[in-house]
Amino acid sequence: MSVSNAVPLTILLVEDDEVDIMNVKRAFKKNNISNPLLVAHNGIEALEVLRSTDSDAPKPKIILLDLNMPRMGGIEFLKEMRQDPALSKLSVFVMTTSNEDGDKIDAYNLNVAGYILKPLSMDRFIAAVSTLKSYWTLCEYPS
Template sequence: MQRVINILLVEDDRLDQMEVQRTLEKKGIVHRLKIALNGEEALAILDESRGNHNRPDLILVDLNMPKMNGFEFLEKVRSVDEYKDIKLFVLSTSDDKEDKMAAAKFGISGFITKPLKLESPPSLDAFNLMIDLMNMQIK
């Protein structure tokens, strides 16, 4: 039996939220998706999940959000020892090398460029990497 992957999506755009959900379903990923509209909400969800089975296995985070942007969120998550093993992927419309390098400093597992389209090789490669990492973690 396939284990359910707990995914936290930190994304304020409703269309991007729906696209992530559709892509997970098309890829056959058995998942539980929680959505936070910004970094502050995401930190609250993480705090609520401490020590229980609903803790995210994977976080997908947008960089450009209100209240607390993706970089601020990444910094806060990586400052908590209990969260250091959570896989982090950035979802961003930015294809800027500086953004990718700045995100990499937080130990992200991948950078997925939006819009997320299964026909787009760079997005598909990063999304497949995300799935492979989750499958390795489950075994």
């Protein structure tokens, strides 16, 4: 799905669990989401992708972020990202197993667009991804 009949938004999935990565890809397929999906396995990899100087690679506008990852977790990644003027305005949706109020508060204080708890059943996960698709399809983003 594209925004304003433009090139589809690139999405960055920051997730270390291969099963969860496959579930996201499956949910994208079930929802006919054809947006390019990049995968980073931790916050350090995600920052490398976002800061890449490869001008041919489309820059992600939306990030789907797990919180519990090795090397650099989601909250630490969010703090780093929000301090970078080139990255601070990106839309981030947390998708995590953490039901801790502290994590939710930290995430929302770092301006996440939403906080989705997993594991949902596959049907509920597909529905959650459908809602995300509706959100980013309706939003207008600067070029």
